[in-house]
Structure formats: C-alpha cells, structure tokens
Amino acid sequence: MPIKVAVYGLGPIGMLIAKNVIKREELQLVAAFEVDPFKIGKDLGEFLGLGEKLNLTISSEADATEILKKNEVDVVLHSTSSYLDKIYPQVEKCIEAGTDLISTSETLVNPWYRYPRLASKIDRIAKEQNVSVLGAGINPGFIFDTLPILMTLVCAEVNSIKIVRSLDAAKRRFSFQKKYGLALSIEEFKQKINNGEITAHVGYAESIDLVASALGVKLTKIVENQEPIVAKENIRTQYFDIAPGRVSGIHGYGIGYNGEKEFVRVELFAEVGREEFEEITIEGIPPVKWKSSGTAGDTATAAIVVNLIPRVLEAQAGLLRITDLPIPSAFLSLKRDKV
DSSP: OOEEEEEEOOSHHHHHHHHHHHHOTTEEEEEEEESOTTTTTSBHHHHTTOSSOOSOBOEEGGGHHHHHHHTTOSEEEEOSOSOHHHHHHHHHHHHHTTOEEEEOOGGGSSHHHHOHHHHHHHHHHHHHHTOEEEEOOSTTTTTTTHHHHHHGGGOSEEEEEEEEEEEEGGGSOHHHHHHTTTTOOHHHHHHHHHTTSOOSSOOHHHHHHHHHHHHTOOOSEEEEEEEEEEOSSOEEOSSOEEOTTSEEEEEEEEEEEETTEEEEEEEEEEETTOOOEEEEEEEEESOEEEEOSOOOHHHHHHHHHHHTHHHHHHSOSEEEOGGGSSOOOOOSOSOOOOO
C-alpha cells in the first residue's frame, strides 16, 4: 500500500515538495492545505502547472484535522513559516489527527533551543497520539549541522568546527531576495530585520546547539548576527535594481563558545554575484576539510523532506531532531535490505 501524504503550505518550497511526492509511486498525495484564500479551492494539478487535473482540491487549513483523519493520512509534509510560535496551531492540528509531521520550519529543527516550553508540549502531545514530529531542511538541518556532525566520525579529537556557506543571491527566488533585504538602504535593512519584517537566514544558533549536543559538548554561550553587504556599483537581479550603497546581500554568522574558546562557527554569505560553495573545516585529530561547489537550496530542502518519510514513519513517537534518527539517505525504494 502506498504511503498516504498530505502537503501543508503551497509556497515555493511546498510546491516543490508536492511535485516530488507526485512523482513517487510509493507515495500517494491525498490532501493539500493552504492559508491563502486565492489558492483554496483550486485543483492541485492545475495550481502546480502540471497540465492536468489531479482531482485533488486545495483545502483550507481550518479543515485540516478533519480531512487528515478522513483520509487516514500517514504523514504531513509542512512548509509555511520559520518560527515555531507562529506555526504551533498548525502542528497541533496534525498531531490531533494522528499523523506524523515533517516540517521545513527552521526553528523546529532544534526547537528546544529557542522554544523549550513549546517543544516540551509538542513532545508530550505527540507521544500521547503516538506520532513523530521532525523539523528538517537544507539549512538548518544539513549543511550547518547534520553534515559536519557526520564528518566528525573520523576524528579522535575535535577542537573546533567551522562551516561556511556562500550563495549567489541573484539565483534565488523572489521571496528569498526580499527576505534578505536586497536593494534596501542600510538603515531600512536594520529597521526591517530588527522588527522582523525581513529575516534573512533563520537558525544559526539552532544548528550550533545541535552540533554541540551531538558531540556531547556543553556550550557556555551562543551569539548570532547578520550584517548587510553593500553594493559598490549598479547591480541587477531578475527582481531588483540595486544602486551603489544599497544592500546586495548579507553576511550572517553564529558562534558557539566552550568557555572562552570558539567551538563551532557557522557563516553565511548570500550576495549577488558571489561564488557558490560550502566548506567545512574540522580542527582535530586528524583534521578534516571538505568543500563543495554549492547545493541548490530549494530543490535540496524538498528532497530532504520527502526522503525522510520512511525514517520518520519508523521512528519513535515524540518531537525529534534529525540526530534521533538512523543515518538518513535518499530512498529509492521502500524495500530496503535490513542488515
């Protein structure tokens, strides 16, 4: 029997997730939920631009619990917002329906760091309903945490970890460029990021805490910050014209300290025209260094969420972090050999 899946949220990431689910013969997409009244009531196939109807109507999130129960959904793939306090009612609806949940919400990747009370509440009600809840994505969820954690396996000693991600902001979708403040003045950038109108990257501290927890290191403090990068000449993206002196990207970072010493540092450069790569440097015995040519964030996030379905369905009940699961991977078939 195919795994019954629902998609909750049909923004750019949610649409990619839905398309990935539709392609998989092991998965059956049986429900889709939205907040936007413009999307509600449309046929999902037409909305996704598939050129055909799927005879699956996009429903209001108000009806989520009832529809999930009626369709006996196994897992909800959730992609709506970054902050757990804002999405908690949505998470609760899915738990009440008795479905597992995988979410791209950045703060749900390691919710005990920023929202310990909500995390404890979700863990409790998920166990009561015998369901699993997990936050996952490319970042946080992989580049800044899961990948470096795995790479430390070859080290007898780990003295420090540094992860750098560099992105060409011009290659990203409109909503990405907007939330990173492209074309704003420096004063506008600072004002909007301070009042939460834009966010840039969310989750530096969550990733740092996850890495330290996996390695059994108790950090004394974590700091995080994001600073604008300013254009030196006229720059154009598909969506913005950026004049000299205006924001062309951000440099964000987080640092986790063990005593007075830096133990984990994560840095993000997202700037128009910047070279794309990821680099992980582990100082230890032996030292380890790895560098990529960049990872497509949206495509990767959608793939991660879908690939984690078998692991989450097999997992213990409660609120989980990705470090609570067996080593994740792509699933090419549900018929995996057991060792």
